[in-house]
Amino acid sequence: MLEMEIGDNVQKKPLCLIAAVCNNRGIGKDGKMPWDLPSEFQYFLNHITRVSRPGNMNMMVWGKRCWFCHPQSTLPLANALHAVLSTTLDTPPDHAHFVCKDLESAVQLAAQPPLAGLIETIWIIGGAQVYEAALKHPWCELVYLTEVMADFDCDVFFPEFDKELFKEQEEGFPNVPSGIQEENGIKYKFHVYKRDTSDAV
Numbered sequence: 302m303l304e305m306e307i308g309d310n311v312q313k314k315p316l317c318l319i320a321a322v323c324n325n326r327g328i329g330k331d332g333k334m335p336w337d338l339p340s341e342f343q344y345f346l347n348h349i350t351r352v353s354r355p356g357n358m359n360m361m362v363w364g365k366r367c368w369f370c371h372p373q374s375t376l377p378l379a380n381a382l383h384a385v386l387s388t389t390l391d392t393p394p395d396h397a398h399f400v401c402k403d404l405e406s407a408v409q410l411a412a413q414p415p416l417a418g419l420i421e422t423i424w425i426i427g428g429a430q431v432y433e434a435a436l437k438h439p440w441c442e443l444v445y446l447t448e449v450m451a452d453f454d455c456d457v458f459f460p461e462f463d464k465e466l467f468k469e470q471e472e473g474f475p476n477v478p479s480g481i482q483e484e485n486g487i488k489y490k491f492h493v494y495k496r497d498t499s500d501a502v
């Protein structure tokens with residue numbers, strides 16, 4: 302298992318969450334997504350694989366269950382290094398690059414040599430426990446939430462978070478379509494919350 306010490310040679314990286322959340326804050330059921338929204342899924346893929354320069358990579362951070370439940374047909378993802386969080390795995394699962402014992406180990410892996418020069422963004426892919434840890438991380442700056450405007454039976458939920466600290470951004474945020482979308486008879490809307498750094502010294 303990879304274990305990283307917090308060292309001096311640390312390059313801070315933007316840490317971003319992305320999730321789709323239905324009316325009761327549900328995000329999953331029986332290890333799967335509760336809905337079938339291919340265009341919303343494509344929006345997710347577009348964000349997590351976007352880099353500003355060819356050759357750069359993003360670090361994707363996954364909970365173990367999320368990793369194993371994710372359709373393997375979407376792998377490998379472009380521009381992606383995958384870190385799976387687990388306290389019980391000793392080696393990375395197939396197609397993953399790293400296994401980390403906690404979120405901070407994954408963050409430090411991305412922020413220190415040899416990966417720091419390569420990694421642009423740390424994307425938090427879920428599930429619930431990983432989102433919860435990420436929302437408390439001081440580097441967490443953007444939360445991309447798709448509001449799925451319907452009720453679904455779920456057994457995993459997106460954590461409550463501080464909307465004073467993470468302020469909702471106006472429509473027109475880069476690469477985020479405005480207005481209500483609809484697919485398969487389900488309405489949804491893209492939202493972005495950004496950490497308010499106005500009080501930071």
Ligand SMILES: NC(=O)c1ccc[n+]([C@@H]2O[C@H](COP(=O)([O-])OP(=O)(O)OC[C@H]3O[C@@H](n4cnc5c(N)ncnc54)[C@H](OP(=O)(O)O)[C@@H]3O)[C@@H](O)[C@H]2O)c1
Pocket residue numbers: 319320321322327328329330331332333334335363364365366367368370386387388389390401402403404426427428429430431434457
């Ligand atoms: N709607 C969405 O946008 C969205 C996004 C992602 C996932 N999902 C859904 O969410 C569900 C999966 O999420 P889940 O919450 O059940 O499971 P999960 O977070 O993917 O996996 C839980 C496991 O991951 C490891 N883990 C998680 N956080 C950790 C941490 N901070 N440090 C160390 N290890 C950590 C632990 O493994 P060990 O037991 O080995 O320690 C834990 O048992 C699925 O239904 C999936 O479809 C939905």
